[in-house]
Amino acid sequence: MNEKEIIIRLKKIVEPYVQRMEGLKNFREETDFLNDLQINSANLVDVVLDVEDEFNIEIDNDSMEGMLTVGDAKNIIEKKLAN
């Protein structure tokens, strides 16, 4: 799975939780979940659980805490898929 594919799948997962649609139009690695997409911490948990299901990986507390942007999420997914 290449980077582009991960980001496309990620966008699909994130979409139902986004409060700021403008942020979704400009979905890229720098996109910040909290500020650009206005996903709150409670909904970010659901994003992470959906990511676990979609990619069949497990995300631990430390990874979760470092997941602030789309790029962070992509890196974590890539790392977990490589293991």
Place this chain on the structure above:
Amino acid sequence: MDSTSIISQLPYSEPFLFVDHILEVDENSIIGEFTFLPEMEFYRGHFKNKSVTPGVILTECMAQIGVVCLGIYLLNTENKKENLSQVALTSSEIEYLKPIYPGETVRVVSEKQYFRFNKLKCKVVMYNAEGSMVCKGVIAGMMIKTQ
């Protein structure tokens, strides 16, 4: 962890405490009870002519027993005696099936869907004294621990 120590850790007091007893609790579920006393203040205005327990209060009772009490238990057992310092309701989707009148005792049964990254999401059902379903739905909250 017993019922009294769970209730003593709740961040609520009268007139906004809606838990009397915890009957059963384990890492996946909880059962608790509450009696709506006829003198409770909101009955004066809900409704003007006939007292019925407001749906939001039923939801609050379900959340306090089903999510907050279970959350306290989970934090205390799973995570090395951490105490709950703050709690926030993050979502609720409830269907209301029967009214609850002043003086009725309800039983709340909650099943954990998940507890991950401080978010506890539960399937919660409320029953009346006859065992009929009063309301049911899904409630989630964030449990913020003391450092």
